[in-house]
Amino acid sequence: MKFWLLSPLLLSLVACGEQELTVNQVCEEKPGICTDLNDDSHCKLERRHVIMGRYDEQKMPSDKNKYKLLIDFEKYSKCIELASGIEHIKLKEKKTTRVNGYLTSLKEIKRLNDETVSSLDPNLLHYHWTRNQSESHLAKFLQAEQKKELETPELQIALASYYMKRNPQKTIDILHHALSLYPADAEVDPEIYTALTTIYYKQKKFPQSYHWALLAENAGVQRIEFKNIKAELAQQKIETDSIEDIADSTIESIQTGQFKVPAF
Incomplete structure (x- = not known):
């Protein structure tokens, strides 16, 4: 029974005046957080979540935003890994951007994993326990239970x-x-x-x-x-x-x- 799966996280939305920023607006403002992902219609929702999550993390690199981005990248990575193995008959470069997106996801997951390994945020403690089988993170997670932090x-x-x-x-x-x-x-x-x-x-x-x-x-x-x-x-x-x-x-x-x- 997969209790560690957590129910789906709400998409983080960034206000632009009174309007929410769109993916296109974010990519125009910060092209670096979009160009290393796939540029076709595969994994559209997962890609959107990653882009908005990267934007939030760059603006505020908090534990909360890093955790959310980790989860978003995991979902994107799983999706794009499957899509990257599909040959695009007419435009083979599309497959290349999917491969690039998958490699980006692995790199970013490692970066975020390394940057949060010392965090005491309960969500990140649970993440490192379940993903990395870290007994030290489990111990701290159970301590957080005693402190009513869960x-x-x-x-x-x-x-x-x-x-x-x-x-x-x-x-x-x-x-x-x-x-x-x-x-x-x-x-x-x-x-x-x-x-x-x-x-x-x-x-x-x-x-x-x-x-x-x-x-x-x-x-x-x-x-x-x-x-x-x-x-x-x-x-x-x-x-x-x-x-x-x-x-x-x-x-x-x-x-x-x-x-x-x-x-x-």
Whole structure:
């Protein structure tokens, strides 16, 4: 279960007077942050995020902007690596710009990795732990937990990835806390629902497992093992109607930003 994947980051937008800068405007003002990327339509969204992220990082090289750019470059690198292997029949130089873009992504990821290795920013601590298998960064990340510095849903989900196999009950508490941190009408990472479904199922707490499976389904998750869960409920002669009512209440509480742990 990929808890380290974090839900998608919001695109950083830079104001130009009262209007947002476009990619074309950024590339005209700072051509150096565009010319070493691909210049065709492949990976258009990922390229846009990288360009705007590079612009932000140059203006303000903060840990926050460096972390965002690292994630943007990872997504761009994955996309352009695939595209760089596609022959462009009529314009073969297009393939070359994709290769250049891929090489740029590797270079920039290394640069940002090196520049942030000493950072105590929780997102970067998690990054270096998961990407570089750094135990020292993990230790500092867990220290940040004790200092209450991980108070975002994304960081709580990252923390849950550590405790998942070590302490299932603590993982449940962390994921519940993550839900309590979402504001009203926020997009909730469905990994929370699938994780809770799985943990409760393994604990043989089938009403709770069914409850979170319903929320996962509501969030668009497919391939939920309702058949197995319902079979266990039927064997224990537990009706599903009341659980479904609780699930409806939980969905409403999350949507209004007032999540409370459901009682069974």
